[in-house]
Amino acid sequence: MSNGALQVARTGLDAQNVKMRVIANNLANVNTNGFKRQRASFETLVYQHDVTPGAPADEQNRYAIGLSLGTGVAVQGTARIETQGTLQTTGNALDIAIEGPGYFQVEMRDGQIGYTRAGNFSRTSEGIVVTASGLPLVPEIQIPEGATGITIGKDGIVSVALAGETEITELGQIETASFVNPAGLKPVGDNLLTESEASGEPQIGPASEDGRGSLRAGFLEQSNVNIVEELVDMIETQRAYEVNSKMISATDEMLQFVNQQL
Template sequence: MLRSMYSGISGLKNFQTKLDVIGNNIANVNTYGFKKGRVTFKDAISQTTAGASTSTDTRGGTNAVQVGLGSSISSIDTVDTAGSLQNTSRTLDLGIQGDGYFIVKEGTNNYYTRAGNFYLDEEGVLVTGEGYKVQDINGSDIQLNIAALQSFSIAQNGDINMVTTGGANQVAATIALAKFSNPGGLEKAGNNLFQESVNSGAPQIGASGTDGRGTLSSGRLEMSNVDLSEEFTDMIVAQRGFQANTRIITTSDEILQELVNLKR
């Protein structure tokens, strides 16, 4: 069989994966804190039909003769650039201006997120929309005393400043942020959550405004970093690449048909 046919098949698979990633990006264009994906390709192994030779006194050197055998997926990256902040005027909507991640917990499992649309449950615990509990700088759940709460605000450093019914001011808790040496190595866990991986590095936990974790902005949410114009352009490129590889397979099939028809 022709090598070109299998090269075309590898191209079809790769561009299908690229279209899958683009489709997921577009589907999450309005998902708070979403980080888009990116596919990169690499060439597959090449078959060497003749090796390189060195020069001699009578003849110059020659290069190797190699035939490529298609392409493969090099990586599917998470592009962790910051999205723009959207004003919501809601105190519990928090945006991060920097590289940090909120820490949320379910049971004993820690997760990390850039989506700061938080809520207070019936017991005054600060949670995500799915009920994951937001953590403070001490690694504890954040719980406000609703019975004594008159109003509250959240400062840029993560302090939750509470005014009690008696008029007293106090800091109820400080929201923690985590920073990673390789945030692109975090694994997506669904529900706007990421989890630590062996290549992301351990979380460096602390208050916002310290060690490059960024500052909090109350009343704002981080939008998805998906650029629709870029995604549609990539979609056109992937579509044309897919079509070109189908043409390779069609042409290879026509050649094989001619070989079959040699004996009539």
């Protein structure tokens, strides 16, 4: 039974260590554009049933509660919290924030489509709109040389003023993607997420339509990490880790006592 307590406490240490790592990643990305904080979820491990509730106690009576011993805890998964981050004014025409659900689409280096909330775009020497890592926006938007007065509407239509022309020229429309289960998207780094079986297929179309959020040019979505909440979670996790560590020490002392007395 004491050895069982050691094993249970060890699972507690492992689980709290994983939770602390999730909190550390949240705090590390507090200034990452479009970052969504994660939360660690836990689940009980299998139970050992020495006496099943309702089992016969004798010929006339049955056990009311039984005797079930847990074997510890495990991390069930990490859930991404999809709440809106604060929109910060930048004044840069190619800084774009999504106000509401949805993701920008970019072409990754392997040709796969990645999804991101980070809208800090720029343009190459050819005028192609790309991410900070140089990944092109999908569908591709190319801004001609010498174009001025770049404007991006809430529906994603990109317009510019060209030299020698009096009318505004439309270059294309930025489309966004939405998912039935956005929390099921797979994070791959570089502020990118990829489609998975859990997320479902992307629903692609203009912003502000079919439940997709509108675009805000000249703004960037900040991380939705709340430093105060993360610090409270960190202290709570630290205390839980210390308690599980003390459980191991206490169980070890019990075993030493038994070995000395028997």
